[in-house]
Amino acid sequence: MLIQLRHFAAAWLAVMLVGGLPIQAQQPQADAADFVDLSLLVAPEYPCTWPTGFPRFRIRHYIQIGGSSVYNSDLLQIDGNTSTQLDVPPHSIPRPGTNLPNEGPLGAQFTDTVPAWRFVGEACVVDIRDLLDIAPKGISSLVQIEHVKRWEAKHRPLGAGDVALLRSDYSDLYYKPLPAGRRFISEPLEKKAPGWPDPHPDAMEYMALKGVTAVGTDSPSMGPIPDLAEPTHYAGLKHGLVFTEGATRLSQLPEVGSFYCFAGPRHALGPYGEGRAFAIKPGPLASWLLQAAREKNVTDLSVVLSTDLPVTWTGFGVGNHRHPYTKADFLYSETLDLYHHTHLMDSHAGTHLVPPSYALPARGFSNREYAPAIRSWLREYERDFGRRGFSSVTTEQVGLDQTCGWARVINVKSLINTTSPGDWPLSPAITPQQILEYEAIEGELRPGQIVLFQTSHVDTYFKSGMGSSLCIADPVNGDAEGWPAPSAETIQLLARRGVRCVGIDAPTLGGVDPRSAARTYWALGSSGMVGVEFLRGLNQLPAKSYFIFAAVKIRDCHGGPGRAIALFQD
Numbered sequence: 001m002l003i004q005l006r007h008f009a010a011a012w013l014a015v016m017l018v019g020g021l022p023i024q025a026q027q028p029q030a031d032a033a034d035f036v037d038l039s040l041l042v043a044p045e046y047p048c049t050w051p052t053g054f055p056r057f058r059i060r061h062y063i064q065i066g067g068s069s070v071y072n073s074d075l076l077q078i079d080g081n082t083s084t085q086l087d088v089p090p091h092s093i094p095r096p097g098t099n100l101p102n103e104g105p106l107g108a109q110f111t112d113t114v115p116a117w118r119f120v121g122e123a124c125v126v127d128i129r130d131l132l133d134i135a136p137k138g139i140s141s142l143v144q145i146e147h148v149k150r151w152e153a154k155h156r157p158l159g160a161g162d163v164a165l166l167r168s169d170y171s172d173l174y175y176k177p178l179p180a181g182r183r184f185i186s187e188p189l190e191k192k193a194p195g196w197p198d199p200h201p202d203a204m205e206y207m208a209l210k211g212v213t214a215v216g217t218d219s220p221s222m223g224p225i226p227d228l229a230e231p232t233h234y235a236g237l238k239h240g241l242v243f244t245e246g247a248t249r250l251s252q253l254p255e256v257g258s259f260y261c262f263a264g265p266r267h268a269l270g271p272y273g274e275g276r277a278f279a280i281k282p283g284p285l286a287s288w289l290l291q292a293a294r295e296k297n298v299t300d301l302s303v304v305l306s307t308d309l310p311v312t313w314t315g316f317g318v319g320n321h322r323h324p325y326t327k328a329d330f331l332y333s334e335t336l337d338l339y340h341h342t343h344l345m346d347s348h349a350g351t352h353l354v355p356p357s358y359a360l361p362a363r364g365f366s367n368r369e370y371a372p373a374i375r376s377w378l379r380e381y382e383r384d385f386g387r388r389g390f391s392s393v394t395t396e397q398v399g400l401d402q403t404c405g406w407a408r409v410i411n412v413k414s415l416i417n418t419t420s421p422g423d424w425p426l427s428p429a430i431t432p433q434q435i436l437e438y439e440a441i442e443g444e445l446r447p448g449q450i451v452l453f454q455t456s457h458v459d460t461y462f463k464s465g466m467g468s469s470l471c472i473a474d475p476v477n478g479d480a481e482g483w484p485a486p487s488a489e490t491i492q493l494l495a496r497r498g499v500r501c502v503g504i505d506a507p508t509l510g511g512v513d514p515r516s517a518a519r520t521y522w523a524l525g526s527s528g529m530v531g532v533e534f535l536r537g538l539n540q541l542p543a544k545s546y547f548i549f550a551a552v553k554i555r556d557c558h559g560g561p562g563r564a565i566a567l568f569q570d
Helices: 002-019 145-154 170-174 201-209 229-237 284-294 372-385 432-442 457-461 488-496 514-526
Strands: 035-037 058-063 073-079 085-087 120-127 162-167 214-217 242-245 258-263 272-274 276-280 298-300 326-333 338-346 352-354 404-411 450-454 501-504 530-533 545-551 562-568
Touching (some): 120 145, 120 284, 145 201, 201 214, 214 258, 229 242, 258 562, 276 284, 284 562, 352 545, 372 488, 372 514, 404 432, 432 488, 488 514, 501 545
Parallel strands (some): 162 214, 214 242, 404 450, 450 501
Antiparallel strands (some): 035 276, 058 073, 085 242, 120 258, 258 276, 298 562, 352 530, 404 545, 545 562
């Protein structure tokens, strides 16, 4: 009998090593130093907006902690041609049915519909520094086919799964606060300085026919000036490529082997979009992600931003809403039959980041500035959990390593329909008990993992037209049950496990009860944790998935629009 027990114990250990908890410990990891942020800072005094008639970037801190507000939030005016940005095929390809030259199916692949696998791949850094500032004023020096072949001769042929990144160090040198920052775009356009290096259309066609996934540049545009911008764009976009424009710090990457990602909001009908570019240096994690990318095992977990969808917090009652997501047309393109447009949006619209400063005031804040009801909530919170913290950590200060990691999806749908209408507005509480029950089956949560609460609320209620109020407005105003939301106790338990980022497929982590929401966000920020809200499709994720969220790098932003994706292997 003792021998049999020993055999059983050995078999149990073998099963656990292969399929249980220890396999999580074997998941490849990356340190913060392995993440390289390749994005330009978005701030009003930088040359972050295309200067020829495009609306300038603006941020206004229109909701501030104090009085009746527990939170900070911002009104953003931002368009897709801002700082580090993405171009997708409709930038140059007209939509099907427009009867315009070059129309085709790729003209429907806007930022909200382009396949998510196009955003990731192996960073192939092509050194073109010999082209920097060698052209006459107002003219771009050109990346020719021989420059690409020079890289291939040194390394290997470009191909599927590769992201060709053209490194001139242009943005590193010239992206500066204005007026010095005029050298970045304005002075070359005014023919007062040489243009930025960019691909000749033949070179772009060469890379596209190699089958690369995407092409990036550390210049402000993929378009050589003065007259090859559109031919170069069309040469790549007609093959379904996507472009990263305005990358920076490409010198921090080796020439091969890094995992590259571009993440930006899913603006409906966006022919281009602001976003975040970054890389993970070569290592076991990068290798795992690159294999998933080559197999196109990438799923999008972000909601679409559109004026007819419930993407913005409605507030309680009348007049307490946040600024609705707004699309503003300003320049018509006859060759595409569409308008260029900018957006006005709350910094918590759609899929977004929750940094510590969302609910934590900066040092020097007096709690007497809160309204009496909030002071009462705070006294109860500090009695139960200790002092609420302070923070000035805004979006641009949150490390990418904190919002990326192995996903642990905790299904909490059993909590739906567990409250009484007489108690609404109320969200069922995700308690520590749900975490412990999950760990008993799936293994203990580990430091650096991303906990994602699956409520399926967004998957069920995120829609336009009739029924759209069920997503936010009805639960908030007590006409429907709120979505499940983690309690402050649950957030503190996750913090003790070393979890630094929590996500949810619902509009907020706080739920619909104001007091409970304040406690949850105070616990989140006081623990140094961040949140990712308004996810979708968590039911699609396999057990072993790597979660990525990156917000637009906006200085002093208390939220942050972005995109969430996940990579997995079959």
